[in-house]
Amino acid sequence: MHAPVPAPAAPPKGRLARFLDSDLFYSFRTSPMAILAGTVAALMTLAALLAGLLAPQNAFDPAALNLMDGYTKPLEQGLGSQGLFVLGADAQGRDILSAILFGSRLSLVVGVASVAFSLVLGVGLGLLAGYVGGRIEALIMRIADIQLSFPAILIALLVFGVARGLIPPHRHEEMAVVVLIIAIGLSNWAQYARTVRASTLVEKNKDYVQAARLLGISPLPVMLKHLLPNVAGPVLVIATINLALAIIEEATLSYLGVGVPATQPSLGTLIRFGQQYLFSGEWWILLFPALALVLLALSINLLGDWLRDALNPKLR
Amino acid sequence: MSEPVLSVRDLRVEFVTRRGILKAIDGVSFDIAKGEVLGVVGESGAGKSVTGSAVIGLIDPPGRIAGGEVRLGGQRIDNLSPEAMRRVRGKRIGMIFQDPLTSLNPLYRVGEQLVETIQTHTNLSNAGARKRAIELLAEVGIPAPERRIDGYPHEFSGGMRQRVVIALALCAEPELIIADEPTTALDVSVQAQIISLLKRLGREHGTAIMLVTHDMGVIAETADRVAVMYSGRIAEIGPVRQVVQTPLHPYAKGLMGAIPTLVQSSDDRLVQIPGSMPRLSAIPPGCPFHPRCPHAWDRCSRDRPDPIQHAEHRVACHLYDANDPTAKAHMIHTHAPLEEGVAS
Amino acid sequence: MIAYLLRSLVQAALVMLAVAFIAFSMFRFVGDPIASIVGQDATLKDRQELSRALGLDDPMPVQFARFLANAAQGDLGLSYRQGRPVAALLGERLPATIELALLSALLALVVGLTLGVYTAIRRNGLLANVIMSASLVGVSLPTFLIGIGLIYIFSVELRWLPSFGRGDVVRLGWWTTGLLTESGRKSLVMPVVTLAFFQLTLIMRLVRSEMLEVMRTEYVRFARARGIPDRVIHFRHALRNTMVPVVTITGLQLGSVIAFAIVTETVFNWPGLGALFVQSVQVVDVPVMAAYLMFVGLVFVVVNLLTDLVYLMLDPRLRSASAAPAR
Numbered sequence: 001m002h003a004p005v006p007a008p009a010a011p012p013k014g015r016l017a018r019f020l021d022s023d024l025f026y027s028f029r030t031s032p033m034a035i036l037a038g039t040v041a042a043l044m045t046l047a048a049l050l051a052g053l054l055a056p057q058n059a060f061d062p063a064a065l066n067l068m069d070g071y072t073k074p075l076e077q078g079l080g081s082q083g084l085f086v087l088g089a090d091a092q093g094r095d096i097l098s099a100i101l102f103g104s105r106l107s108l109v110v111g112v113a114s115v116a117f118s119l120v121l122g123v124g125l126g127l128l129a130g131y132v133g134g135r136i137e138a139l140i141m142r143i144a145d146i147q148l149s150f151p152a153i154l155i156a157l158l159v160f161g162v163a164r165g166l167i168p169p170h171r172h173e174e175m176a177v178v179v180l181i182i183a184i185g186l187s188n189w190a191q192y193a194r195t196v197r198a199s200t201l202v203e204k205n206k207d208y209v210q211a212a213r214l215l216g217i218s219p220l221p222v223m224l225k226h227l228l229p230n231v232a233g234p235v236l237v238i239a240t241i242n243l244a245l246a247i248i249e250e251a252t253l254s255y256l257g258v259g260v261p262a263t264q265p266s267l268g269t270l271i272r273f274g275q276q277y278l279f280s281g282e283w284w285i286l287l288f289p290a291l292a293l294v295l296l297a298l299s300i301n302l303l304g305d306w307l308r309d310a311l312n313p314k315l316r
Numbered sequence: 317m318s319e320p321v322l323s324v325r326d327l328r329v330e331f332v333t334r335r336g337i338l339k340a341i342d343g344v345s346f347d348i349a350k351g352e353v354l355g356v357v358g359e360s361g362a363g364k365s366v367t368g369s370a371v372i373g374l375i376d377p378p379g380r381i382a383g384g385e386v387r388l389g390g391q392r393i394d395n396l397s398p399e400a401m402r403r404v405r406g407k408r409i410g411m412i413f414q415d416p417l418t419s420l421n422p423l424y425r426v427g428e429q430l431v432e433t434i435q436t437h438t439n440l441s442n443a444g445a446r447k448r449a450i451e452l453l454a455e456v457g458i459p460a461p462e463r464r465i466d467g468y469p470h471e472f473s474g475g476m477r478q479r480v481v482i483a484l485a486l487c488a489e490p491e492l493i494i495a496d497e498p499t500t501a502l503d504v505s506v507q508a509q510i511i512s513l514l515k516r517l518g519r520e521h522g523t524a525i526m527l528v529t530h531d532m533g534v535i536a537e538t539a540d541r542v543a544v545m546y547s548g549r550i551a552e553i554g555p556v557r558q559v560v561q562t563p564l565h566p567y568a569k570g571l572m573g574a575i576p577t578l579v580q581s582s583d584d585r586l587v588q589i590p591g592s593m594p595r596l597s598a599i600p601p602g603c604p605f606h607p608r609c610p611h612a613w614d615r616c617s618r619d620r621p622d623p624i625q626h627a628e629h630r631v632a633c634h635l636y637d638a639n640d641p642t643a644k645a646h647m648i649h650t651h652a653p654l655e656e657g658v659a660s
Numbered sequence: 661m662i663a664y665l666l667r668s669l670v671q672a673a674l675v676m677l678a679v680a681f682i683a684f685s686m687f688r689f690v691g692d693p694i695a696s697i698v699g700q701d702a703t704l705k706d707r708q709e710l711s712r713a714l715g716l717d718d719p720m721p722v723q724f725a726r727f728l729a730n731a732a733q734g735d736l737g738l739s740y741r742q743g744r745p746v747a748a749l750l751g752e753r754l755p756a757t758i759e760l761a762l763l764s765a766l767l768a769l770v771v772g773l774t775l776g777v778y779t780a781i782r783r784n785g786l787l788a789n790v791i792m793s794a795s796l797v798g799v800s801l802p803t804f805l806i807g808i809g810l811i812y813i814f815s816v817e818l819r820w821l822p823s824f825g826r827g828d829v830v831r832l833g834w835w836t837t838g839l840l841t842e843s844g845r846k847s848l849v850m851p852v853v854t855l856a857f858f859q860l861t862l863i864m865r866l867v868r869s870e871m872l873e874v875m876r877t878e879y880v881r882f883a884r885a886r887g888i889p890d891r892v893i894h895f896r897h898a899l900r901n902t903m904v905p906v907v908t909i910t911g912l913q914l915g916s917v918i919a920f921a922i923v924t925e926t927v928f929n930w931p932g933l934g935a936l937f938v939q940s941v942q943v944v945d946v947p948v949m950a951a952y953l954m955f956v957g958l959v960f961v962v963v964n965l966l967t968d969l970v971y972l973m974l975d976p977r978l979r980s981a982s983a984a985p986a987r
Contacts, residue, residue, distance in 0.1 A: 372885055374881065374884060374885060402884075402887050402889065402890075403887060404887070405884065405885055405886065405887035406885065406886035406887030406888070407887055410885075410886070411882070411885035411886075413878055413881070413882050413885070415878060418877065418878035418879060419878050419879055419882040420879055420882070421879045421883070421897050421901070422879075422901075422975075422976070422977060423900050423901055423904075423974070423975060423976060424896075424897075424900075425976075432888065432892070432896075433886045433887075433888065436886070436887055436888055436889065436892075437887060468976045468977070470976070470977050481882070484882070484886055485885075485886070487886070488887075
């Protein structure tokens with residue numbers, strides 16, 4: 001059935017006005033889920049970025065911890081520092097709230113950086129594959145197939161293990177975050193490459209590209225100008241959903257004890273520690289970091305889901 | 317004329333979108349008698365297919381039937397429960413879709429699809445249904461049906477698949493068949509075969525056929541009467557000879573002018589209608605055709621024309637309003653064939 | 661059809677070769693095979709002798725060929741950490757992982773299919789929407805948190821199920837199973853559910869979206885136009901067509917069940933291959949890492965071959981001799 005086509009939008013307006021009138025923003029405004037998820041994600045990101053200012057305690061500094069504060073319950077004062085521990089303290093007297101703020105900062109940094117890494121890598125390889133074609137294309141796409149068929153966590157673990165083998169042991173701690181970013185990034189680039197390659201192939205066969213070829217001019221700059229707006233939407237959707245996945249991946253690696261060093265606990269590390277107290281009744285050490293992780297990942301995931309639907313109404 | 321098989325009165329179909337309600341079908345009325353072929357023509361988006369879907373009750377949300385009546389053999393069917401309507405579909409109304417490549421489920425043998433349909437509407441046993449399926453395949457002209465019945469759709473050519481589709485529509489000997497662009501997706505050489513098959517089946521079984529197409533040639537060859545649709549309304553409806561040779565509605569004239577006919581003398585110019593059909597979201601008030609109409613005057617942009625009986629035609633155009641003394645004056649641009657039509 | 665199968669087999673062999681090459685490269689270049697045997701303070705002369713004895717001076721292709729030959733005979737080298745043959749280590753832990761993965765895959769497939777079909781048919785129903793929202797939460801929940809949550813409910817609060825290990829296992833030849841004892845079965849419940857959870861939500865969402873896609877096709881519309889009852893349309897026409905892509909992706913997912921077992925096994929202290937792999941990554945025990953990689957590669961290849969077979973069964977277009985597989 002041919003769906004009736006809605007009327008075209010009104011005459012051109014300012015950029016902001018256009019955005020506010022766009023289908024995308026309309027869909028955002030009318031989706032309570034998207035608004036809620038967007039607000040939660042924004043607040044959590046802001047709080048994480050301002051961790052240094054907001055946190056009562058520098059959770060990454062062993063010197064700031066007071067062992068006497070150990071196991072302080074939520075909303076009670078610590079025995080050592082006499083400070084108020086809103087979400088309680090862990091065995092070493094680390095304030096859980098501060099640990100969550102710093103930990104989610106680390107989770108977000110690793111998440112965003114690894115998404116950026118895989119995005120640049122994937123878009124680059126996708127462009128290369130689509131533009132150059134031939135054997136290089138076949139090779140890149142075959143590697144992408146392999147990456148897609150193997151689960152990200154396995155690839156990240158392998159990359160992590162190999163990197164640990166190659167880096168001398170005394171530098172393991174300082175390199176841990178970088179290794180983590182690369183490991184997660186390398187396990188998530190293929191989707192971008194596929195999307196960009198497909199669009200590049202479409203663009204490559206257009207007349208202006210052929211014309212430029214015939215004239216002996218490189219069509220690449222013009223092509224990019226046409227291509228990038230086309231792929232921006234899908235790439236943004238993939239990146240948003242991948243951000244949630246990357247955060248979960250980081251948490252999982254850290255939970256497995258192969259992520260960030262224990263002195264700089266991310267949310268995953270905190271949960272790993274907290275699990276030990278599951279049976280002994282110190283529930284806050286586990287529960288609050290876990291809630292923070294779920295909230296962060298879920299809100300970003302919901303945003304990604306909404307974005308995908310909004311940019312591709314056919315899927316709904 | 318006895319009671320028509322299908323009677324549609326003032327049918328309206330709407331699509332609810334965020335930009336408002338779009339009227340895909342706006343006040344359509346027509347009848348089809350037993351054994352009659354009604355051709356429905358118009359550009360894509362004129363509402364031909366939607367009309368067919370509405371009759372058989374396959375308008376899916378966000379679309380809905382917003383008003384009017386559909387009667388099949390005198391019984392109202394537009395307000396039936398989904399389950400009751402399901403039993404009408406296939407049993408009393410058969411439908412043939414445009415593309416035989418996509419109309420058949422690729423994973424089941426054609427026999428399985430036939431038997432399933434037969435058993436849905438009859439009490440035949442498995443063996444009985446299979447026998448009937450073979451008869452149907454034979455009837456629609458598939459060679460060696462007892463062998464082909466176990467083939468998968470992808471093993472049939474396009475024309476043969478469309479024959480299977482027709483056999484599926486015929487399973488329960490329906491009173492009415494809606495054929496939605498049945499030949500559009502086929503090779504030209506196969507089109508004529510399918511059309512003559514449809515005609516033959518309609519004649520032999522007395523089945524009424526609603527033939528939706530944008531191909532005037534097919535209509536001229538097949539239909540007894542023809543309805544010309546424009547912007548969700550019927551601009552003109554009448555016996556096929558009259559409408560094709562002496563169209564009354566300015567749009568129909570343009571449409572007929574666009575097909576060269578054998579009887580026409582060669583110096584007749586092909587009439588081209590400037591502009592294109594309005595989008596559903598921007599249907600002008602009054603007569604939807606007035607912005608493109610060479611005869612339009614101020615009344616046309618104001619009043620919506622009701623269908624007027626004119627000779628054997630029913631035409632929705634103010635030019636033929638006997639009560640409007642100014643109408644005649646606007647007829648001056650008209651070319652010769654019209655005068656003949658009025659005279660007869 | 662034979663050509664199609666042959667092509668699948670050749671492809672499988674190629675993938676296996678590539679995986680073996682990666683494993684070999686890790687084995688050869690990551691870490692120091694000699695230092696791991698004689699320790700850091702061996703003399704240069706000792707090292708050279710050992711290097712010759714181990715064949716590390718041979719040309720690369722020769723070394724790779726030897727690696728392949730050894731692997732084919734089940735010789736995967738010695739664990740740096742435990743000093744035992746890697747093959748024996750893997751063999752001990754294989755049954756635990758296989759049992760866990762197969763039961764999880766089964767659970768995920770059965771429940772995922774059922775819920776997927778339900779949510780597609782009752783697309784706008786209340787329960788369907790609740791299930792869909794819950795599945796989104798499920799996708800966002802890290803596997804390990806689900807495991808921990810289950811432990812909290814069923815081990816800490818209710819004290820119904822053990823929180824770690826396999827319980828009592830029964831030895832059947834070289835295989836061990838927990839299915840034959842009560843404690844073994846109880847121990848399986850939470851790990852299986854945890855591992856199935858992610859695949860379940862994935863399969864469910866996939867089935868739903870494929871099913872909705874199929875419901876929009878012309879042949880479903882045509883079936884409706886023929887008055888075929890909804891029930892028949894859903895379960896005969898739509899579901900089987902849905903299964904074609906679903907089988908492919910589920911097949912691929914089956915491989916990731918093995919990988920997600922890494923996390924689940926760590927949460928529940930499950931004595932399987934995944935936990936072994938995590939430990940080997942922590943201490944950079946390269947032979948174990950390399951062997952695990954080959955194992956996962958093998959699982960993927962086998963699952964892919966099986967998927968291709970199921971594909972043939974489902975889609976008659978592939979079975980016709982001339983038709984090239986259209987995927």
